[in-house]
Amino acid sequence: xxFTQPIYFLLLLLLxxxxxxxxxxxxxxxxxMEASVTFSDAFAYRRAPMSMRVRFIHLPMVMRCLAFALIVxxxxxxxxxxxxxxxxxxxxxxxxxxxVSTSMLAEDLTPxxxxxxxxxxxxxxxxxxxxxxxxxxxxGEAFTQCPMTTDHASLLNLLRNVRTDIAAQGLISDGTAxxxxxxxxxxxxxxxxxxxxxxxxxxxGSNNMGDISPMTAAQIAKSLGIRVYTIGVGTNKxxxxxxxxxGGVQYVNIPVEIDTKTLRSIAAVSDGHFYRATNTKxxxxxxxxxxxxxxSRLNVKKFSKRYEAYQPFALAALLILVFEILLRLxxxxxx
Numbered sequence: 001x002x003f004t005q006p007i008y009f010l011l012l013l014l015l016x017x018x019x020x021x022x023x024x025x026x027x028x029x030x031x032x033m034e035a036s037v038t039f040s041d042a043f044a045y046r047r048a049p050m051s052m053r054v055r056f057i058h059l060p061m062v063m064r065c066l067a068f069a070l071i072v073x074x075x076x077x078x079x080x081x082x083x084x085x086x087x088x089x090x091x092x093x094x095x096x097x098x099x100v101s102t103s104m105l106a107e108d109l110t111p112x113x114x115x116x117x118x119x120x121x122x123x124x125x126x127x128x129x130x131x132x133x134x135x136x137x138x139x140g141e142a143f144t145q146c147p148m149t150t151d152h153a154s155l156l157n158l159l160r161n162v163r164t165d166i167a168a169q170g171l172i173s174d175g176t177a178x179x180x181x182x183x184x185x186x187x188x189x190x191x192x193x194x195x196x197x198x199x200x201x202x203x204x205g206s207n208n209m210g211d212i213s214p215m216t217a218a219q220i221a222k223s224l225g226i227r228v229y230t231i232g233v234g235t236n237k238x239x240x241x242x243x244x245x246x247g248g249v250q251y252v253n254i255p256v257e258i259d260t261k262t263l264r265s266i267a268a269v270s271d272g273h274f275y276r277a278t279n280t281k282x283x284x285x286x287x288x289x290x291x292x293x294x295x296s297r298l299n300v301k302k303f304s305k306r307y308e309a310y311q312p313f314a315l316a317a318l319l320i321l322v323f324e325i326l327l328r329l330x331x332x333x334x335x
Contacts, residue, residue, distance in 0.1 A: 003076040011072045015065055022061055063324040070317035074310040091130035092196035092293055093148060095185035096121055099203035100164050101139040101176050106204070106239035106254065109280050113233055114164050116280045117202055122159055124287040125152050134188050137162055138181030140173030140209040148188060177210030178203055178259075182217035182228065182266070189226050196293060197224070201266070202231040206259030218266040228270040229290055230263040233277045 003009075098117060109116040125133055133155060134148035146158040167174035182201055189197045199221065207214050221228050238253040260276065267274040277283035 002080075003073075003078050005075065005077045008072055008075040011075075012069060015068065019061075019065070060324050060328055063320050063327075067317040067320040067324070070313045070320070074313040074317065078309040078313065080307055080309060091128070091132060091150075091194070092198060093132045093189055093192040093194040094128075094198045094200065095134045095136055095148065095188050097136045097138065097142075097181045097185040097199055097201040098162065099139070099176060099178075099181070099205065100137045100162060100166060101205065102164050102167055102174055103176075103204055103241070103254070104164050106234065106241045106256075107251075108235040108239035108256070108278070109233065109283070113204055114162070116283060117233060118159055118162055120280065120283050120287050121202075122156055123284070124291065125156060125159070127291060132192070132194065134185075135159060135162075136181055136185040136188070137166075138177050138184065139164075139167040140175030140177050142177060142180040142184040142210075143172070144184060144188060148192065173209060175209035176203060176205035176207055178207040178262070178266075179212040179214040179217045180210035182214060183212045183220065186217060186221045186224065186226055190224055197226045198272075198290075198293060199226060199228045199270075200231065200287075200290060201228060201263075202233055203263070204232070204234045204256070204258060206257055207262060214262050214266055215269070218269040221270045226270060228266050228272040229275065230267045230272065231275045231277055231283070231286055232258040232260055232263050233283060234258055235278050 098121070100114065104114040104117070105112050107113075129152065130150070132148040132150055133152065135145040135155065135158060136142055137145045145162060146155050149155055166172055178201070181203075182199060185199045185201070189199065218228060234256040237256060239256050240251055241254045242249045243252045258276075260274070264274040266272070273289075275286040275289075277286055
């Protein structure tokens, strides 16, 4: 917190003459105006108990001084500090490239491939709070769902909104464009400054769409020093798939066609690693293995907003003044 008008603190000097006047007034003038009784000897009253009224006789003066000080602090305009806060943390730059083709609705993982992939990816993001992480999704085309960020709350919110029906609704072409998804993720890491830059590519099929081949995208990643970890998700034979039919859904078994050869080649070219996940438990283990990546220094900037903070001081001063007035009119009232 800072005060934008500190010159008002000079008004606190007025408390000095006020305290001096109060002491002198108590010792001289006011006593002369009050009724008094003269005793020849006050020894008998020396051990007499002091009443609460006498104990707190100076409390109103103290409360007036405190209220005045709080009013001065409010006038000095206290505000929160508004600036970019820059700090250095340990982390790496990561782009998640996730297949969202309609085949990701297959239920060989619990509850299905896409939901299992989202859940495990979310756990991975939460376990790496200092990393710059972004998200690319692809089917027959690819686009960036979230650019690299350390604002993981926003990233997780966008990750939860990933759906496979964007292809079914015609928003992008259905299919599996692995090369396009990888190229999109690599383009986001191209200007990154971290020592370690990684793409984690998850798919359940083989490349059948797109203008860029998977190996071309892998060569680009290698030239930029970006490692690619590829994950083939799905069982080894057939998978239970919800096929939309008139008035409902009919489950059918579809063959699992993962191009493991291409995924292995992508990982090998870029010095990454290929993984195979046939169930949710294996997928979670794979992400834990990737979680052991080396880390490098990153500069992180956070913005704190400025706002006026005089209200607590003004409210406290008002309450103290009201309480002081009530004391003078009741318990400490002079007849």
